[in-house]
Amino acid sequence: xxxxxxxxxxxxxxxxxxxxxxxxxxxxxxxxxxxxxxxxxxxxxxxxxxxxxxxxxxxxxxxxxxxxxxxxxxxxxxxxxxxxxxxxxxxxxxxxxxxxxxxxxxxxxxxxxxxxxxxxxxxxxxxxxxxxxxxxxxxxxxxxxxxxxxxxxxxxxxxxxxxxxxxxxxxxxxxxxxxxxxxxxxxxxxxxxxxxxxxxxxxxxxxxxxxxxxxxxxxxxxxxxxxxxxxxxxxxxxxxxxxxxxxxxxxxxxxxxxxxxxxxxxxxxxxxxxxxxxxxxxxxxxxxxxxxxxxxxxxxxxxxxxxxxxxxxxxxxxxxxxxxxxxxxxxxxxxxxxxxxxxxxxxxxx
Amino acid sequence: xxxxxxxxxxxxxxxxxxxxxxxxxxxxxxxxxxxxxxxxxxxxxxxxxxxxxxxxxxxxxxxxxxxxxxxxxxxxxxxxxxxxxxxxxxxxxxxxxxxxxxxxxxxxxxxxxxxxxxxxxxxxxxxxxxxxxxxxxxxxxxxxxxxxxxxxxxxxxxxxxxxxxxxxxxxxxxxxxxxxxxxxxxxxxxxxxxxxxxxxxxxxxxxxxxxxxxxxxxxxxxxxxxxxxxxxxxxxxxxxxxxxxxxxxxxxxxxxxxxxxxxxxxxxxxxxxxxxxxxxxxxxxxxxxxxxxxxxxxxxxxxxxxxxxxxxxxxxxxxxxxxxxxxxxxxxxxxxxxxxxxxxxxxxxx
Numbered sequence: 001x002x003x004x005x006x007x008x009x010x011x012x013x014x015x016x017x018x019x020x021x022x023x024x025x026x027x028x029x030x031x032x033x034x035x036x037x038x039x040x041x042x043x044x045x046x047x048x049x050x051x052x053x054x055x056x057x058x059x060x061x062x063x064x065x066x067x068x069x070x071x072x073x074x075x076x077x078x079x080x081x082x083x084x085x086x087x088x089x090x091x092x093x094x095x096x097x098x099x100x101x102x103x104x105x106x107x108x109x110x111x112x113x114x115x116x117x118x119x120x121x122x123x124x125x126x127x128x129x130x131x132x133x134x135x136x137x138x139x140x141x142x143x144x145x146x147x148x149x150x151x152x153x154x155x156x157x158x159x160x161x162x163x164x165x166x167x168x169x170x171x172x173x174x175x176x177x178x179x180x181x182x183x184x185x186x187x188x189x190x191x192x193x194x195x196x197x198x199x200x201x202x203x204x205x206x207x208x209x210x211x212x213x214x215x216x217x218x219x220x221x222x223x224x225x226x227x228x229x230x231x232x233x234x235x236x237x238x239x240x241x242x243x244x245x246x247x248x249x250x251x252x253x254x255x256x257x258x259x260x261x262x263x264x265x266x267x268x269x270x271x272x273x274x275x276x277x278x279x280x281x282x283x284x285x286x287x288x289x290x291x292x293x294x295x296x297x298x299x300x301x302x303x304x305x306x307x308x309x310x311x312x313x314x315x316x317x318x319x320x321x322x323x324x325x326x327x328x329x330x331x332x333x334x335x336x337x338x339x340x341x342x343x344x345x346x347x348x349x350x
Numbered sequence: 351x352x353x354x355x356x357x358x359x360x361x362x363x364x365x366x367x368x369x370x371x372x373x374x375x376x377x378x379x380x381x382x383x384x385x386x387x388x389x390x391x392x393x394x395x396x397x398x399x400x401x402x403x404x405x406x407x408x409x410x411x412x413x414x415x416x417x418x419x420x421x422x423x424x425x426x427x428x429x430x431x432x433x434x435x436x437x438x439x440x441x442x443x444x445x446x447x448x449x450x451x452x453x454x455x456x457x458x459x460x461x462x463x464x465x466x467x468x469x470x471x472x473x474x475x476x477x478x479x480x481x482x483x484x485x486x487x488x489x490x491x492x493x494x495x496x497x498x499x500x501x502x503x504x505x506x507x508x509x510x511x512x513x514x515x516x517x518x519x520x521x522x523x524x525x526x527x528x529x530x531x532x533x534x535x536x537x538x539x540x541x542x543x544x545x546x547x548x549x550x551x552x553x554x555x556x557x558x559x560x561x562x563x564x565x566x567x568x569x570x571x572x573x574x575x576x577x578x579x580x581x582x583x584x585x586x587x588x589x590x591x592x593x594x595x596x597x598x599x600x601x602x603x604x605x606x607x608x609x610x611x612x613x614x615x616x617x618x619x620x621x622x623x624x625x626x627x628x629x630x631x632x633x634x635x636x637x638x639x640x641x642x643x644x645x646x647x648x649x650x651x652x653x654x655x656x657x658x659x660x661x662x663x664x665x666x667x668x669x670x671x672x673x674x675x676x677x678x679x680x681x682x683x684x685x686x687x688x689x690x691x692x693x694x695x696x697x698x699x700x
Contacts (some may be wrong), residue, residue, distance in 0.1 A: 007602075008638065009601070009633070009660055011601065011602065020600070021601070022601045022629050022633075022656075022659070023659070024624070024629065024655065024656060024659045025629065025652075028353045028624060088651065088655075089651075089655070099545060117658075118658065118659050118661065119655055119658065119659055121655065121659070123660045131632070152660060152661050154661045175658065222360060250370070251359070251361065251371070251372045252357075252361065276375070279372050279374070279375065283359070283372075293650070293668075296650075296651050296654070298650045299642070299650065300646075300647050300648045300649065300650040300653075300668060301438065301439075302375075303650075303668045304668050304669055304670060304671060305374065305438075305439070305469055305471065305671070306372075306374060306647070306670030307668075307670040307671070307672055308467075308468065308525065308670065308672045309373070309374045309468050309469055309471070309472045310372075310373070310502060310672075311358055311468065311502050311503060311504045311672055312670070313670075313672060313673060313674055314670065315667065315670070316667065316668035316670055317665065317666065317667060317668070317669060318643075318650060318653045318654050318657075318666035318667070319654055319663070320657040320658065320663075320664065320665070320666055321654060321657070321658030322657055322660075322661055322662060322663060323663060324663055343691075
């Protein structure tokens with residue numbers, strides 16, 4: 001155990017630029033397995049690369065799995081973390097708690113099987129098996145090595161009643177339903193049951209957001225999907241009161257579709273990972289309404305200038321992936337909502 | 351007057367890509383002065399280019415004013431609006447109402463002297479004097495020509511008691527104090543007088559945000575500035591209870607400074623136009639607190655992933671430049687707060 005002082009946000013492990021950046025913004029961090037007193041060491045079992053990161057690597061190397069593996073190993077060796085230098089994103093990992101520093105506030109115990117809910121882009125990571133069990137052709141990376149959690153970090157125990165793959169898929173997007181539930185709750189506290197529209201309603205974060213909205217007491221849930229095939233899936237699920245097909249990038253296409261389904265929405269949730277949905281989402285939202293942007297393709301300036309340009313009095317929230325209790329809420333929604341579980345399991349089967 | 355149908359958000363004037371984008375996102379719009387029945391025509395008096403746009407043009411042409419003027423004329427001629435293709439931003443204009451369509455909902459009358467509060471980046475603009483009275487060396491552009499306001503647009507009468515330059519400078523940033531006042535009001539409604547920290551507190555939007563926070567009932571106002579010279583200015587103004595010097599990009603530097611001034615903040619307002627303030631602002635904010643990002647240098651993904659990576663339960667708002675009554679609120683704050691007025695007038699004198 002190290003005796004120098006440590007920072008709950010991991011500043012003590014930043015090596016480049018030393019001490020001048022947080023681990024996520026740093027070029028390199030120290031991944032060594034020896035702990036500071038407030039840290040936790042995890043024996044790694046599986047990495048799950050962020051979808052955008054894996055796609056970039058795979059396209060760069062023309063689908064050559066060996067080249068992808070070599071680059072992932074090189075990134076982890078040089079940066080001390082698995083953060084794609086192009087996309088900036090990381091992913092998550094599953095593993096077993098191997099050591100708990102005496103001052104760790106996380107409440108973990110040696111032997112706990114956990115998923116880390118902070119991004120790999122800031123998690124000290126040391127790979128010891130050369131990733132020999134991974135063919136470089138999927139986001140799921142069997143791996144041996146160690147990872148470190150800081151004092152201020154998040155890890156959730158893997159549930160015993162769900163497969164690790166299913167649990168990981170749910171936890172990966174658990175911030176969305178938790179924030180939707182909170183926002184709907186705020187409307188109810190003011191005596192208004194809101195109409196909620198979810199763009200990308202048949203996707204992972206979208207379907208959980210629809211389930212969360214209804215569960216929290218929304219008056220009406222509208223699911224927006226880009227193609228009829230997804231509309232059939234979502235209609236069959238019963239997760240939405242209305243399902244409409246519309247291009248979320250089309251200003252009038254989207255607002256007309258949402259209006260026809262009982263909109264405009266009081267709360268619009270953007271779960272579509274394509275650029276250009278900022279102003280259409282604003283137009284589909286009632287004056288005084290709220291938009292929650294969960295898509296990483298969101299442009300800050302397009303949202304800010306877009307609302308001003310439309311004289312739209314809307315509250316726009318950056319979709320924070322962390323809400324206390326988010327993993328439990330999402331897993332519980334999945335357990336209680338067979339339709340959500342079926343959508344997720346269908347994805348696993350592909 | 352045209353007889354075809356029109357859209358309150360101006361879709362009918364989009365020529366490239368025709369009908370498939372809103373005016374702000376469009377490559378080109380139709381700037382012709384003939385009105386649709388819900389539009390208003392303005393005789394232009396002065397354009398005020400967005401600071402980021404003017405800086406880009408001036409640097410591109412090495413300060414050659416004639417070249418800058420030629421490029422502005424070319425942009426307006428080809429796009430039908432003054433939207434800098436690199437920065438995407440526009441600016442504002444001052445002019446006199448020349449014609450009001452019979453179906454215009456804006457409440458304007460011929461002869462009103464107004465400032466437009468929607469961006470030039472979406473305003474149909476036709477320049478007729480070749481900008482011959484402008485030397486291409488300042489953001490303030492004397493101009494002759496016409497501009498058009500759509501049905502859903504915003505224009506504010508110029509106050510008679512303030513110089514147009516002063517009024518324009520205030521209206522340019524009026525969204526910030528209005529949203530700060532609203533957020534502080536929400537805290538008070540819940541029985542909590544918040545501590546508010548404003549990053550960039552000596553600037554235009556920053557000083558108005560400090561004044562708005564105190565006026566709305568904040569318990570404590572902390573102004574953060576990057577250099578001692580600005581600290582002296584802000585301390586002399588009395589707009590903040592505490593003034594601290596800190597680099598808003600420094601994670602610990604900022605949070606330590608805000609903590610020493612009575613933080614963490616319940617509400618942090620980011621008015622600093624440099625990249626990299628997202629995570630530092632999160633660290634300077636109390637759990638359960640609110641961050642309002644007004645800087646156009648804000649990165650959506652840095653904010654979203656940054657909060658998750660710090661396990662920070664913070665509400666993050668995209669600074670919407672439109673809040674009903676924002677211009678009146680900001681002008682009224684300036685009138686009632688001599689310290690704000692002095693800061694603004696000192697800028698005009700430079």
